[in-house]
Amino acid sequence: MSSFLLLLICLGLGVLFARSGRLPRDAPAVINAWIIDLALPALVMELLPKLDFRLDVWYLALSPWLVFIGSWLLFDRIGRRLQWSRGRIGAVVLTCGLGNTAFMGYPLIEALRGREAMGLAVLGDQLGTFIVLSTGAVVAAAIYAGREPHPRAIARRVLTFPPFIGLVIGLIAAAAGGWPPVVDEVLTRLGSTLTPLALFSVGLQFQLGFGSGQRAPLVLGLGWKLMLAPLLVWLVGVPLGIRGLPLTVSVLEAAMAPMVSAGILAGQFGLDPRLANSIVGVGTLVSLLSVPLAHLLL
Template identity: 55%
Template sequence: MLLLLVCLTLGVLVARFAHPPMGLAQGLNWWVINIALPALVLELIPRLHFDPQLWFLVITQWLVFIGAAVAFRLLGNAWGWSRARIGCMTLMAGLGNTSFVGYPLLEALRGREGLALGVVADQLGCFVALAVGGVLVSAIYSGKTPRPREVVLRVITFPAFIALAAGAMVGALGGWPGPAEAILERLGATLVPLALFSVGLRLKLQFGGGQAAPLALALGWKLLAAPLLMLGLGLLAGVGGMVLTIGVLQAAMAPMISAAILCDQHHLEPPLANTILGSGILLSLVTVPLWSYMLG
């Protein structure tokens, strides 16, 4: 947790006072997405033993997204919101930061075992929800037509998704030899400091008029209501142990950075999206550890 806070704070300070080179955050994100994240997935997935309850990790991420889509469509229609605001609220409240913020938090709170389960929730749950549902929502609310071929290609060519499939095959064959596993562990270890430093570089709070109610609703769903509902679902379905804990914690993560980028690209109220993103990341550093403590 201390490393997480130091890296995040360092990113904020560098962005404000050190005049970092243009494109630094994008360069760090490239390393995290294309090198560190696949290496981490390749290291952890072969150690993961199949559990019939793993479905919970995937379905909860989709339910958080679908719940946000239904809730904010109904609220938006009732309160006369623009289509852009409804799309923004759906993306920001429905998609969680299960990798850049989620991985460091899970490792700090639940160790490597929890992190391995978090990879399943992220790659098979939240990432696919982003690639499929996120693209569809952003296209629909911006008046564009989604292209199914592009959605499918985005999923199957994502480096960490490829690493997930490769890691599962390696695990079935008995795992990595010692030297290969050590290399993957060292590369994967760069994810936490670089990801949080990059988040700090981009962290902005831009409160504007009329944002208080949407901000409270979006974060109320993402940080409180959604994980509470997923906890209830898990208990009713008989899910327990670490799978239940990680499923709830990943559902409780802050809004996703990529969701804010989609809002910016498709003109879905980018100022509101950035306010929800920055506020959500800061609040999640308190709320996610509280969820972890309550789950025991």
């Protein structure tokens, strides 16, 4: 309950500070740099050595790819037909292809399914969603930003992406038996800044006044992310024999709000930042109702 309350408070404070005019205009960019370059890698390096890697939960790692690839195929086609700009298509693909499975997903899944489901949620986030963010999302962002998708350039971008570096370091630490207590404490403290700062950043950039032509991509994008994506994960998982808590957690993670980091990534590549932040902000509010509803339907 406290994590859920923190989510609402930080989002609300961001909105209030944005209206107060007390922060400089580049405040979101500075906060986002901290999140992407420091807090998120630290969180990954801290959590990976503590995970229990189980072979029977592979679907948790697969389902985020289903959501992301589905988003890419769907909105590339819709966007071209509706004559959206490449930046607009990219913003929808990124924000509606990646779910907020960490700092919103963890507290919601714990509240809905109990502490037992938290380990599965962490596995799905780190082995699924985070890998998609570090690889597929970076490739998509580079393509829609109008840059030549040279394999070397994309590989360089992926390999130098701070969260991806954190993933590699975390896996090495896990293989070596974990971090010394003092290092683990430092990583924990750095990683703990991600949730409040990320939601505060979303609040700073929260937009309900849409620009020209933005209402349709927002509605279509959230329709996919909050309703059709979890349905797809359920429809694929059941015939594959996925049952019980792994299926439930996979579906609930697919139903989560658009990922804050995906909105930040869209902004860094110049992919319609205003639309990206609107999708994240509105999606966060709507998901507070839609995720519990998905749980009831399960």
